[in-house]
Amino acid sequence: MNTKKELFDKLDGQQIEKFTITNDHDVSVSAITFGATLEEFNVPGPDGKPTNILVTVPTSEELMKNQFFCQAIGRTAGRISNGTFKINGKAYHVDQNEGTTTLHGGPHGFNTQIWDGAFDGDTIVFTKHINSSDDSFPGNIDVKITFSLNNDNELTVTFSGKSDADTLFNPTQHMYFNLSDGGDINGHSLQINADHYLELNSNKTPSGKKVAVDDTPYDFRDGQNLKVGIADMKAEVGHSYDEVFEINDHQDDEPIAKLSDPETGRSVSISSKRNALVVFTPDDLSGSNFMIGKGGPYMAIALEAQNLPDTPNHDDFGDVTLPAGEEKTYSIKYKVEF
Numbered sequence: 601m602n603t604k605k606e607l608f609d610k611l612d613g614q615q616i617e618k619f620t621i622t623n624d625h626d627v628s629v630s631a632i633t634f635g636a637t638l639e640e641f642n643v644p645g646p647d648g649k650p651t652n653i654l655v656t657v658p659t660s661e662e663l664m665k666n667q668f669f670c671q672a673i674g675r676t677a678g679r680i681s682n683g684t685f686k687i688n689g690k691a692y693h694v695d696q697n698e699g700t701t702t703l704h705g706g707p708h709g710f711n712t713q714i715w716d717g718a719f720d721g722d723t724i725v726f727t728k729h730i731n732s733s734d735d736s737f738p739g740n741i742d743v744k745i746t747f748s749l750n751n752d753n754e755l756t757v758t759f760s761g762k763s764d765a766d767t768l769f770n771p772t773q774h775m776y777f778n779l780s781d782g783g784d785i786n787g788h789s790l791q792i793n794a795d796h797y798l799e800l801n802s803n804k805t806p807s808g809k810k811v812a813v814d815d816t817p818y819d820f821r822d823g824q825n826l827k828v829g830i831a832d833m834k835a836e837v838g839h840s841y842d843e844v845f846e847i848n849d850h851q852d853d854e855p856i857a858k859l860s861d862p863e864t865g866r867s868v869s870i871s872s873k874r875n876a877l878v879v880f881t882p883d884d885l886s887g888s889n890f891m892i893g894k895g896g897p898y899m900a901i902a903l904e905a906q907n908l909p910d911t912p913n914h915d916d917f918g919d920v921t922l923p924a925g926e927e928k929t930y931s932i933k934y935k936v937e938f
């Protein structure tokens with residue numbers, strides 16, 4: 601296992617650092633301190649050259665455009681309706697960044713912060729103290745995000761939070777994958793361990809209704825080709841995937857989803873103990889300066905393991921409260937095969 605720290609770029613005069621871990625199979629992971637962003641998850645290509653299976657952009661400036669490319673998301677992933685929620689009966693209102701909705705932690709979420717970075721052995725450790733006055737959520741919170749890679753080609757991202765007042769904590773990593781060698785994701789296949797998805801309002805906040813996936817393009821239980829799925833979605837629903845799947849009860853280490861590319865033989869299995877996976881297949885990501893030249897339609901699929909969004913506004917969505925003084929930790933594991 602090798603580690604390396606280098607300068608990535610500068611943002612507003614501040615140095616953005618890049619931390620890289622490489623394992624014994626030439627799989628490597630690089631994260632930068634702006635937005636706790638994963639810039640690279642490389643596997644050896646057929647010619648032995650590193651092939652990045654993440655779709656992201658090459659500068660901090662471009663990350664600022666807010667597409668959330670492979671960035672850390674928090675305090676709360678997904679949308680909070682009207683930026684309003686209650687914790688133990690007390691009402692809170694946080695800053696909105698999408699009309700009346702708070703998306704991905706609002707305008708000052710984890711993805712907008714410059715994190716303090718260091719190695720702890722082979723593990724990349726990013727920390728940040730975020731005041732309530734910085735992001736409008738209740739409680740001053742200490743957050744730690746770690747990225748580790750083992751010799752089984754497993755990347756684990758771990759989020760820990762501790763706040764001095766009751767707050768919400770539902771973080772994720774906004775991973776955009778493309779397992780091809782320069783193509784799109786149309787030939788990829790996706791399997792998800794989910795019997796239900798959430799019905800969404802026109803502003804993409806959950807209506808509260810959970811819908812069975814049976815006989816719909818939302819049924820990924822036995823695996824589904826994405827081109828077929830997207831075409832069926834467009835025909836039956838009117839748009840491609842930007843959906844919240846409720847993950848079935850499962851063993852802790854049983855993957856919740858697997859993305860595979862039959863053409864390159866690459867796959868990523870995602871493990872998480874939480875109850876949701878967001879799947880987002882943007883129709884066209886042209887216009888950004890992508891790291892690996894995969895511009896155009898269906899160049900990436902975002903897979904975001906998290907708790908069901910808008911949690912406190914729905915009785916049966918679970919609990920993402922972080923009580924004052926308690927520490928909560930969530931991990932997401934990505935196992936790559938090639």
Ligand SMILES: OC[C@H]1O[C@H](O[C@H]2[C@H](O)[C@@H](O)[C@H](O)O[C@@H]2CO)[C@H](O)[C@@H](O)[C@@H]1O
Pocket residue numbers: 666667668678704804842843878880882902904
């Ligand atoms: O501005 C970029 C895109 O922002 C939204 O997409 C988000 C999507 O709705 C979420 O479910 C997912 O978790 O994150 C996406 C990135 O923020 C807009 O809906 C989309 O139209 C924009 O292209």
